[in-house]
Each structure stands twice: as C-alpha cells, then as structure tokens.
Amino acid sequence: MTSTQSLAVGLIGAGRMGSFHAETLARRLPGVRLAAIADPAPGAAKELATRLDCPKTYTEIGDLLADAEVEAVVIVTPARTHAGLVEAAARAGKAVFCEKPMAVTLDAADRAIDAAREAGVALQVGFNRRFDPGFHAAHEKITAGDIGTPQLLRSLTRDPKLHNPSRIPPWTIFLETLIHDFDVLRYLNPGSEPVEVFAMADALVRPDFKDQGLLDTAVVTIRFDNGAIATAEANFQAVYGYDVRGEVKGSNGMLTMGDLRRTHLTAYGPAGTSAECVPYDQDLFHAAYVAELAEFTDSVRDKRTPSVTGEDARAALGMALAAIGSITTGGAVRVGDVGESPATVEPASSR
DSSP: OOTTSOEEEEEEOOSHHHHHHHHHHHHTSTTEEEEEEEOSSTTHHHHHHHHHTOSOEESSHHHHHTOTTOOEEEEOSOGGGHHHHHHHHHHTTOEEEEESOSOSSHHHHHHHHHHHHHHTOOEEEEOGGGGSHHHHHHHHHHHTTTTOSEEEEEEEEEOSOOOOGGGOOTTHIIIIIHHHHHHHHHHTSTTOOEEEEEEEEEOOSOGGGGGGTOOOEEEEEEEETTSOEEEEEEESOOTTOOEEEEEEEETTEEEEEOOOBSSSOOEEETTEEEOOBOOSHHHHTHHHHHHHHHHHHHHHHHTOOOSSOHHHHHHHHHHHHHHHHHHHHSSOEETTOOOSOGGGOOOGGGO
C-alpha cells in the first residue's frame, strides 16, 4: 500500500456490531475502504454490502482471508470463534482487529498472539472504553500522578435488557461482559497487575434460568500488586438504560467516569426531575467505537503496534478465568492459577 492508496479492510461477521463496524470502515475513516464482507449466514454479507457499496461478499470466511486485495480484517463473530479466526487471519498475512474477547482459554490466547507475532502483523482487541474521552482522560491523569497512588477502583456494566437467556453461553457475564471492566481496571491502574480475585454471581434477573447455568448478576473483587483493591460488577438488565461507569480513588484525589444521560439536560416538573438515558452501547460509545478502528487502521498504515494488544486481551481473560474459578471453588483465586477451561466447567448454579 502506498501513501496514496486506501487501506483495504475485510469484515468478518455481519451482525449487529459487525454492521456498525462496517459502516465505520465504509464511511467514517478517511484513507480506509471496506473491501469485502464475509458471513456464513445466507444473504447476510450481501445485504450489508449492498447498503454500504462494498464490492465483494463471501459466505466462506476462508475465501475472504485468501483475497489478496484485503490487507486487514475486522473480526466480529461469536466469541468462541475469535481465537481461531485471529490465527487464520494472521497466517494469511492480514492485520487483525478482533472484538472482545480474543479467546476464552489462555492456550487459545497464546496461540493467537504467537500467530500474529510470527506473521509480523498488527493485532488489536476491541476494548472500546480505552477510547472513550472520559476513561482516556482519567488514564492520562492517573499516569501523570494527579490523584496519587490508586487505592480503590470500581467499574460497572449494566446492560439495558436481557432478551433471550436460553441463547447465552455459560460464563458469558465474565468472558464477554465483565471482560471490559477487567481491562479498564488494568487501564486505570497503569503499571500494576491483578494478583487475586474473589467473585459472587447469581441469576437475579431471570432466576427461572438458573438451573440452566445462567449467571446474570455478578460482583468481583480484585487485588492488584500495588495494593489497590478494585470491584467490578455487572447486571444483564438495567431498565433505565445502558449504564457504564468507573471510579478511581487515589491517595491525593478521586476521578469518576461515565454518564448514561443522553444529554446533559435535566427536566424539572411536578413529578420531580428526570433525564433521558442512552439505551444501547452504540449510543453511549459511538465515538469510542469509531476511534478504536481509527487506531487500528492507523497502526497498520504506520507499521506500529496498536495501543491495545493481544497481551492486554490475555491479561483481562486471566482475570475472567480467575473469577470463574472463584465461583466454582467458592474462594479467592490467584490470577493464573485456573486449571480448567470454562468450556469444561459448569456454572456452580447448575450443579
């Protein structure tokens, strides 16, 4: 690719989030073009490509990876397929952006990281909160020492609605939801790593699915090697909107992040005060989703390592697996001491 050519990116996965990323690649990033879309669902890639004037579609992902025109890929498929696709894309010589989680076992994460390293291609993982202006500004202030040494940290994710519990794989609350919180807690405690995790979880939104292994509410306590203590919490149904917030209390001050109000307007009337809340992730993090793909495509063009790496994804996964281990054992778990894959361990609630 010369300085006058646009970067040709292929999308793998044409679902809800894939469609958003496709539109970003096609319309929101100068110097980038959406070159191809692959999705095994009949008609899915074609429908999205028609809407976005994308010239090529595939139902076989391998065909997209074999397309010599495609220089980089964005993977937005079901979570359990991510690691294998990262490996395949890297071996095909494509730079890789992969939605979280990059993998659901540490062995798979290591294989994905090794594949990208051996191929010499960029690998970035979709931890969008790092690109949100508030969370990014907090990271910068903490790095600069503005609030002293972090002592207490908090991150929470409350999704707006639990649609179909029967379609949620085991351990989703840790591997796909709290994985964001685990990453952002590392991001907000720069230079430190988690060492111990204790977790509690239950099916409080849909207790009728508890015997099927659903966990829809969780709180996790994490101790870091600099002594800081953090909590991460998640719930699959906040009826008021999509609620994502963070807080860091340091030795010399405190920072808070996150506001689920659609605007800063507050209405005052006979019934009290009210504010309209954002309903979905694409509303709250629209700019962050665009910024993370801008970072990825810029890093490919500049031949540099992206700011969010496969190693970051592995670290967050280690925290998620420790939380799963804590649920299964009922005690605190050292990060890295989990011996079983979540694919082979049933949630405690189903035993």
